[in-house]
Amino acid sequence: MQTNLSEQAKQLPRGEEAERILRSCVHCGFCNATCPTYQLLGDELDGPRGRIYLIKQVLEGNEVTAKTQLHLDRCLTCRNCETTCPSGVQYHNLLDIGRAVVDAAVPRPLEQRMLREGLRAVVPRPALFKGLTQLGQVFRPLLPASLKAKLPRTAQPAKARPAVQHARRVLMLEGCVQPGLSPNTNAATARVLDRLGISVTPIREAGCCGAVDYHLNAQEQGLERARRNIDAWWPALEAGAEAIVQTASGCGAFVKEYGHLLKDDPAYAAKAAQVSARAKDLVEVLRGEPLEALGVASDLRLAFHCPCTLQHAQKLGGAVEDVLTRLGFSLTAVPDSHLCCGSAGTYSLTQPVLSRQLRDNKLTALESGKPQVIATANIGCQTHLDGAGRTPVRHWIELVEDAMA
Template sequence: MQTTLSEASRQLPRAEEAESILRSCVHCGFCNATCPTYQLLGDELDGPRGRIYLIKQVLEGNEITRKTQLHLDRCLTCRNCETTCPSGVDYHNLLDIGRAVVDAAVARPLDQRLLREGLRGVVPNPGLFKALIGSGQVFRALLPGGLRGKLPRHVVSAKPRPTMQHARQVLMLEGCVQPSLSPNTNAATARVLDRLGISVIPAREAGCCGAVDYHLDAQAAGLDRARRNIDAWWPGIENGVEAIVQTASGCGAFIKDYGHLLRADPAYADKAHKVSALARDLVEVLREEPLERLALHSDQRLAFHCPCTLQHAQKLGGAVEALLIRLGFNLTVVPDSHLCCGSAGTYSITQPVLSRQLRDNKLNALENGHPDVIATANIGCQSHLDGAGRTPVRHWIELVEDAMSSPDTGATR
């Protein structure tokens, strides 16, 4: 696509990157065929091609309006379009650049500003988030339906983690909301890895991956969180850890982008590149291991929801499914498995109507094969889908650990 950036746009830190991405788009429209919001709304400006055109106009110096901001806000950043695009357009980075310019030029209404600042204040803060979840559970019956749906239906308490005893060691991001919404997920991960001869090194100083701030009009704050995590992990990296494991694919996708996002930072560019190179979704670690050691047995029928951040951002579509089949699980067929569930970080709160439509469509597809339980690989998707009150939704590693610890295996809980 022919592009001529305005003089002001040429002064942006990522101007050259934006221009290169715009020029790579041939405007074919294949992306619209797999865009969730375009399928729901049928508006060209609510599909990737239209949003790219809007960003092009912005960077060429045309007027920036609230309407421009609205269409960019509606994007889930699911990156399905990147999987579909025959030209390899780096859409999500262009969207980040465009959103930053638009948000700097267009003041949001007060209610939106308060909502976004509130989310940024609460979600990345594990202690505060846990306190609010606890209060919500106490007063659950008094809450409106929309808020009740954000509370976990059933919290599996974290079982004890094994002591460090193996020469093979990995770091693991604990996350910001997962310790409250699904506290046993990381504990189950540590126990499964321990069975395979891998110990998890705690790094409590590492906090939120930075994605929440970065995608809520505060890119600088998100990158500061990335730097703090790099500092927290660096001693372990220097001591030779094999990987930095993530059990939430949304966090993993963002951490794998640290190297790109901090490449112009002289103090952190090399370290960020190293962190991104070591970042592994849990499935990337387990699929290389001798899984027969786990001796699993399970009769449950599973439907696996592959999060967008796993299949489109990390290009690991089918990886968890293959691992679960290898372990003996009975997986159902899920139609349109490439489509987003509508969680998308805080999207379910900032765009609740569209998010609920996408969630209900996704659940209909997931329940098509009448599964006993739905498994997923991202805490945001897990909470969002389970909040509908239909088929239970859990992280896949907990189901693996349950089967590993069942009486049939002779293992003890």
């Protein structure tokens, strides 16, 4: 695609990157065929190709409007288009650049600003979020349906974690909302890994991965959280920790981006690259281990929802399904398994109507094989899908831990 960036755009910290991405697009339109919002709305500007044109116009100095902002806001950043694209267009990076420029030019209405600032104030703080979740459960009968749907229907309390006793050790990103919404997920992970001879070393200083801030266009704040995590993990990595394990694929996708996002930071570029290289989704650790040692026995019939951050961002589509099949679980077929469920971080709150439509479509596909339970690998997807009150949704590692001898 030919470009003629304005002088102002060329001076942006990521101006050269934006121009390179724009030029890699051959505007073939294959991306629209797999874009969830384009499929729902049928508007060229609500598909990747249209959004790329909008960002190109903005970076070439054309007028920026609230309409431009709306079409960019509607993007889930599911990255399905990147999986489909024959030219390797790094659409999500271009979107980050475009959104920052548009938000700087177009003030948001007060209601939107309050929602976004509220999310940034609450979601990245695990203790505060957990406290509010517990309070919400107490007053659940009084809450409107929209808020009830955000609370877990059932949440297993966290079981005791095994002591750190093995020579093989990994770190684990605990997450922001997962300890409040699904408190046993990380404990189950520690117990399964312990059975395989791997101990989880807790690093309490590590906090939010930074994705919430970054994707709500507080990009520098998101990167500052990344730097703090790198500082927290670095001594343990130097001491021999094998990996930084993520049980939420959304967090994992962002941690794997640290190296790219901090490549121009002289103090952190090298460390960020190392952290990204050693960041592993849980399935990347388990699939190379002797799974028969777990002694799993289950006749559970389940459907697996592969989160976008696992299949499109981390390119691990099919990996969890392979592990679950090796362990003896019966998996049902899921039509259109590449499509987003509509959770997409905070999307279910910032774009609730589109999010619910995508959720209902996804549940219909997941339930087509009549599973007893739906498994997934990301707390956002888990809460969003389970909030419909239909087939129960749980993290896959909890199902594995339940079935261990």
